[in-house]
Amino acid sequence: MEAKDVLTVSISIASLLWSAYTFFVVRFDRGRLKMTQPTLVSLTRDLPKGWAKIFLRTCLFTTGSKGRVVENMFLRVCCNNTTPRTFDFWGHTESGKLTLGSGLFVGPTGIGSDHHFNPPEGSADFLFASGAYVIDVYATVAGRRKSDKLMRLTFTVDEDQAAELTQLPTTELRLYWNAVATAITATSSRTGPRCFRKGKF
Numbered sequence: 001m002e003a004k005d006v007l008t009v010s011i012s013i014a015s016l017l018w019s020a021y022t023f024f025v026v027r028f029d030r031g032r033l034k035m036t037q038p039t040l041v042s043l044t045r046d047l048p049k050g051w052a053k054i055f056l057r058t059c060l061f062t063t064g065s066k067g068r069v070v071e072n073m074f075l076r077v078c079c080n081n082t083t084p085r086t087f088d089f090w091g092h093t094e095s096g097k098l099t100l101g102s103g104l105f106v107g108p109t110g111i112g113s114d115h116h117f118n119p120p121e122g123s124a125d126f127l128f129a130s131g132a133y134v135i136d137v138y139a140t141v142a143g144r145r146k147s148d149k150l151m152r153l154t155f156t157v158d159e160d161q162a163a164e165l166t167q168l169p170t171t172e173l174r175l176y177w178n179a180v181a182t183a184i185t186a187t188s189s190r191t192g193p194r195c196f197r198k199g200k201f
Contacts, residue, residue, distance in 0.1 A: 031064020033106060033141055035150045037177050041135075041184065043128050043157070043165060044172040046118065052126040054087055054117045054135070056153075061110030069142040070104040075117045076138065079157075080131035087117035103142075128173070130162035155184040 035058050042055040054075060062068050074088035090101035093114040104111070119126050135153040155175050157165075164171040175186045 031062040031066070031068070031108070033060065033062055033068045033070065033139055033148060033150065035060050035137065037151070038153065039177050041153060041155070041175040042172055043175070045169055047169060050169055051118050052128065056115050057112075058115065059110045059112040060104075060106045060139075062106055062108050065108050067105055067107035070106055070139050071102060071142050072140040073101060073115060073117075074138050074147075076136045077126075078134045079129050085119060085126055087119050089118040089120060091116040128157065128162055128165040130157050130159045132156050153184065155186065157186065161186060
């Protein structure tokens with residue numbers, strides 16, 4: 001077989017393999033669920049009950065073209081190396097409306113939403129203490145038993161900020177992602193957090 005024939009056959013095989021790979025990716029590969037660095041993380045309380053709430057703004061996306069369906073999301077929150085607390089009462093914005101989270105389809109182009117998390121109803125109250133925080137964000141994808149950790153967030157709450165969060169129910173501590181410093185910085189403000197438990201969306 002001449003060299004040009006070998007080259008022709010090689011190109012044909014490579015094209016066939018590439019076509020098969022493309023077909024697999026388009027038709028079958030759902031990819032992995034991922035999230036962008038949240039631009040905003042908020043520590044606050046839902047009024048009038050005073051439930052602790054952590055709110056974050058992020059974009060979920062998949063690396064595959066078929067997309068994924070998110071059944072549930074939750075946070076594991078640790079302050080000063082204490083035992084992590086789970087915030088698994090999850091809600092998100094849908095068409096500008098806050099709704100109870102479940103069955104959220106996420107495709108390769110991504111979906112930007114506000115995500116709200118509370119501890120389970122009936123659990124011990126969570127106080128926002130001062131110190132170093134570590135928050136792990138998890139998601140459960142339909143068809144999979146194991147939850148995936150999407151990202152770890154770290155930041156610090158000082159004593160004055162913690163005192164405001166504890167003593168003033170309408171205080172909201174807003175933590176913004178600083179892309180230049182690659183760190184989360186905090187500012188506090190008094191607002192009126194809304195409650196989305198028990199149908200109050």
